[in-house]
Amino acid sequence: MNELLNILLMAPQGKGQGGAWGSFIMLFAIIIIFYLFLIRPQVKKQKEVRTFRSSLNKGDKVLTVGGIYGKITDIKDTTITLEIADNVRIKVDKSGIIKDSTGLEEKK
Template identity: 90%
Template sequence: MAPQGKGQGGALGSFLMLFAIIIIFYLFLIRPQMKKQKEVRNFRSSLKKGDKVLTIGGIYGKITDIKDTTVTLEIAENVRIKVDKSGIINDSSALEEKK
C-alpha cells in the first residue's frame, strides 16, 4: 500500500506555488500601478494657475482657473474650456523640455 501522507505534501507545494504567484503578481503589477496613481494624484493636487498641461484628449492649454474638480484651460487667445481634473494627464512644459 502507498503511504497516505504524500497527498498533503503535494497540497502544501501547490499552496506555496499559488502564494508565490500572488506575491509576484503584487510586486510586478499592483504595486507599480498604485505608485503611478499616487504620482498622478499628487500632480493633480499641485496644479496651479499658469501651469501648461496636456489633457487626455490631446489638448494643450494653460490653466486660468481651478475649482474643486474642474479646471479652466485657455487653449488659444480668448478660447477657454472647462475640463475635469481627471482629464489632465501631464505637465506640457515638461514635455516641451524633453524635445
C-alpha cells in the first residue's frame, strides 16, 4: 500500500487545460453558429408571415392551417371570417391562415 502511494505521488504532474480563453472562444463560436443557422432564418420567416397576415384583404382566397380553402369576407383585429362554400362561413384566428391560395386552387 505504501509503495502504491509513493508511485502515485511521484507521478509527473500533467499540464493545465490550456486556459479559459479557448473555452470562451469555442462557446462564442457555437453561439454564432446557432444564431446564423437557426435563429436568424426563423426570425426572417416570422417577419414574412406577419407581413402576409397584416396585408390580407376582403376577397382574398386563403388556406388555413387545417387545410380549409376559403374566401375572406370579414376581417377583425384577431379573427377572420371565411366563406368556404355558398352561405357557409367560419370564423378563424388570424394565426390560422397559412398562405394565399389563389394559384393553388386553379392548379387542381
